[in-house]
Amino acid sequence: MRPEAVIFDIGNVLIEWQPERFYDAEIGEDRRRAMFDTVDLHGMNDKVDMGHHFTRTIYATAEDYPEFRDEIRMWHDRWIELARPEIPRSVRLLRALRAKGVPVFSLTNFGVESFDFALTHYPFLDEFDRKYISGHMKVTKPDPEIYRMVEEDCGIAPRNLLFADDRADNIAAAQVRGWQTHLFTGPDGWADCLVSHGLLTEEEAA
Incomplete structure (x- = not known):
């Protein structure tokens, strides 16, 4: 799907x-x-x-x-x-998705003040359509509540969400909710995943 x-x-x-x-x-x-x-x-x-x-x-x-x-x-x-450096291909993938009109959200364990500080160094962190920051939500992954809060706020059925995270426990918690998932081990694999789901072409994911 x-x-x-x-x-x-x-x-x-x-x-x-x-x-x-x-x-x-x-x-x-x-x-x-x-x-x-x-x-x-x-x-x-x-x-x-x-x-x-x-x-x-x-x-x-x-x-x-x-x-x-x-x-x-x-x-x-x-x-x-x-917290450095940025991972350039991942940033390109974020921007390629947005250029295609695909809604892109962040879901991150991040402090309030530290996220604001990160924005001053990494402007792309302000390019998400929705930002789900644990410090504001007062709950962190992999607590099931944070995934429920995302679902409630965005209004998209769990089966229609695709989530990339580098931690297996965070991925497992999302899978329990019915999310589509990708365990991130590098941007190349993430690019392949986005192509396989029909979200980007190989050229767009390069």
Whole structure:
């Protein structure tokens, strides 16, 4: 069935999100491993994605772990260096779909303030027909509620939504709702998927 709308995750679909890579380059792998073993940095980020304030959440965590205070603050102060670079072909696919008149939405675990900051570096994040940002919704993937909220807001039947995400648990939750899905492992496979669904030609997906 040809989808009526396409939904993009953002992290590792449109923009690379590799905090460990950033810290390995900045402080070395050994210290990075020690910090991540001691501090639940991804849990901290989950709070931001749930709508907790970006600055206050990260700075409070930094004060709880003075031995890693400066490094934890980098998650905030140098955040754009954790969230880069963009994935050019994915951005081209987003724009190709919109050029064809296909409704394109985002569905992303992203904080309120951090998303606003990302917009200043990645203007294409403002090109979606609808933006579903977990920080505003106060719920994150793969909670079934976030998928239900998308369905209710857009008014499109689940079977007519095509969703790309890099995490298998997020994909599995969408499949339970009846969404069409694609587990993103790179833009080439995503392009092939869009072509196979009749949304783009091979030339348009190049």
